[in-house]
Amino acid sequence: MKHILVGTNRPKSRSLELARIVQERYKHLGEDVEIINLEDLPLSIFTGAEYSAEKPEVLKRITDKIDDSDGIIVIAPEYNGSAPGVLKLLIDHLSFPKAFERRPVCFLGLGGMFGGLRPVEHLQQVFGYRNAYVYPFRIFLINVWNDLVNGEIQNPDIIDRITKQAEGFQKFCEALKSQKIHANNFVEL
Numbered sequence: 001m002k003h004i005l006v007g008t009n010r011p012k013s014r015s016l017e018l019a020r021i022v023q024e025r026y027k028h029l030g031e032d033v034e035i036i037n038l039e040d041l042p043l044s045i046f047t048g049a050e051y052s053a054e055k056p057e058v059l060k061r062i063t064d065k066i067d068d069s070d071g072i073i074v075i076a077p078e079y080n081g082s083a084p085g086v087l088k089l090l091i092d093h094l095s096f097p098k099a100f101e102r103r104p105v106c107f108l109g110l111g112g113m114f115g116g117l118r119p120v121e122h123l124q125q126v127f128g129y130r131n132a133y134v135y136p137f138r139i140f141l142i143n144v145w146n147d148l149v150n151g152e153i154q155n156p157d158i159i160d161r162i163t164k165q166a167e168g169f170q171k172f173c174e175a176l177k178s179q180k181i182h183a184n185n186f187v188e189l
């Protein structure tokens, strides 16, 4: 199963609304994709205690999902010229190297006039460091508040781009699996 990682824990975020739209697109393509909502994170990860302690149940569940994921679709809103700190904090709590090593990942950014270009490119650096397979076709929602209203996108061009990204990412993940170079079925030569 693939997962949509919502890059913020802000209540009523547009990122979560976009995640639901993306999830729907995958459903149309015959695939159930699960949303990981950072609003579910336990407060204790903010104390730093969980770096060494046994992980709390919720964090363990998220870790297990990412460690088995067929592919991760990251929704990256722009906060202060980058991705929200809470997303990086979650990434820092996930398993190393299993979480991202050879795991396919794709990105959708949202923000003001640069449409989330900065958080996506910052995250590409992080995921590149972690040896993830980054799907090259990215989506940016410029001045997102104009196009994503009450949980809906009316502009057919944006829906079309989201659909094309989903189709492409499905093929990308399948191609990696067919060659046995995907995190979930990697075979050493």
Ligand SMILES: Cc1cc2nc3c(=O)[nH]c(=O)nc-3n(C[C@H](O)[C@H](O)[C@H](O)COP(=O)(O)O)c2cc1C
Pocket (backbone or CB within 6 Å): 008, 010, 012, 013, 014, 015, 016, 077, 078, 079, 080, 081, 082, 110, 111, 112, 113, 114, 115, 116, 144, 145
């Ligand atoms: C804390 C915060 C910081 C933001 N910083 C930026 C920014 O640096 N650049 C930008 O284009 N938009 C910025 N925005 C606008 C957000 O990108 C936009 O509102 C987007 O919808 C936020 O995603 P969310 O609804 O999922 O929280 C910021 C919003 C918040 C809440």
